Amino acid sequence: MAKMAKMLLPIGLTIATAGATALPPVRPVEGEGSKKFRDPMGRHQIFHGVNAISKGVPFVPDTETFSADISMTREDFEIMQSLGLNVVRLGVMWPGVEPTTMGVYNETYLDEIDKIVTMASDHGIYTLLDMHQDDLSEQFCGEGIPSWAVRHTGDHQFLPGFPSPVGKTFTDSYSEPKMNNAAFPTRQDCATHDWPGYYQAKDEANAWEALYKNVDGMAEQWGKMWAHVAARFKGRTVCVHCVSG
Numbered sequence: 317m318a319k320m321a322k323m324l325l326p327i328g329l330t331i332a333t334a335g336a337t338a339l340p341p342v343r344p345v346e347g348e349g350s351k352k353f354r355d356p357m358g359r360h361q362i363f364h365g366v367n368a369i370s371k372g373v374p375f376v377p378d379t380e381t382f383s384a385d386i387s388m389t390r391e392d393f394e395i396m397q398s399l400g401l402n403v404v405r406l407g408v409m410w411p412g413v414e415p416t417t418m419g420v421y422n423e424t425y426l427d428e429i430d431k432i433v434t435m436a437s438d439h440g441i442y443t444l445l446d447m448h449q450d451d452l453s454e455q456f457c458g459e460g461i462p463s464w465a466v467r468h469t470g471d472h473q474f475l476p477g478f479p480s481p482v483g484k485t486f487t488d489s490y491s492e493p494k495m496n497n498a499a500f501p502t503r504q505d506c507a508t509h510d511w512p513g514y515y516q517a518k519d520e521a522n523a524w525e526a527l528y529k530n531v532d533g534m535a536e537q538w539g540k541m542w543a544h545v546a547a548r549f550k551g552r553t554v555c556v557h558c559v560s561g
């Protein structure tokens with residue numbers, strides 16, 4: 317089942333759109349580390365908005381049927397507009413963009429993201445494209461990178477099983493057909509500890525290290541995927557700064 321988070325963000329973030337839409341482009345203020353934005357007239361733009369991240373297959377909110385927690389439909393944007401909100405932080409997830417096979421991007425997924433970006437802009441709302449993660453992968457009771465991109469460094473063979481030392485090794489797992497039947501710990505096992513605690517699990521830490529060390533070029537694959545997303549939105553709706561976490 318797709319986990320979904322929609323909540324108010326304390327303050328505005330990044331963003332910008334341009335091109336075919338009525339929204340004026342906003343640009344980060346030089347030297348402010350992308351914390352402040354100006355519109356074309358030089359005025360600071362203040363953002364108020366919501367978070368919309370689908371944290372499981374299909375990794376994109378439902379664009380057709382309104383529901384209180386898993387959709388981003390016209391109705392969602394009408395509500396946002398009526399509340400005076402002007403930004404959505406939208407999850408663009410690596411396992412959504414490149415689900416099963418390295419180098420094979422799912423353009424249908426990006427079409428769905430595109431639909432949301434367009435609906436937002438039609439309602440005067442900017443979009444921040446957010447490559448989100450929590451606990452790196454479903455293998456570690458979170459999400460973030462596709463299962464095919466999870467790697468370990470050489471000393472992994474000496475580590476006790478996940479989630480040591482947070483708790484006893486999990487033995488209950490399920491396979492996800494849409495991810496080449498990768499095996500992940502079940503929600504029941506995952507629910508036995510708080511999710512931020514899993515960052516302390518040696519197995520997860522080792523997988524992070526492998527990503528940072530670019531084992532098998534996986535950090536580069538991440539970069540290529542994000543470049544593909546950027547190219548796709550270039551010239552019409554542009555995320556000028558993207559955050560994760």
Ligand SMILES: *[C@@H]1O[C@H](CO)[C@@H](O)[C@H](O)[C@H]1NC(C)=O
Nearest residue numbers: 374376415422424425428494
């Ligand atoms: C590609 O994205 C579409 C739309 O989200 C989804 O229905 C489809 O299952 C995805 N394909 C794969 C291989 O994940």
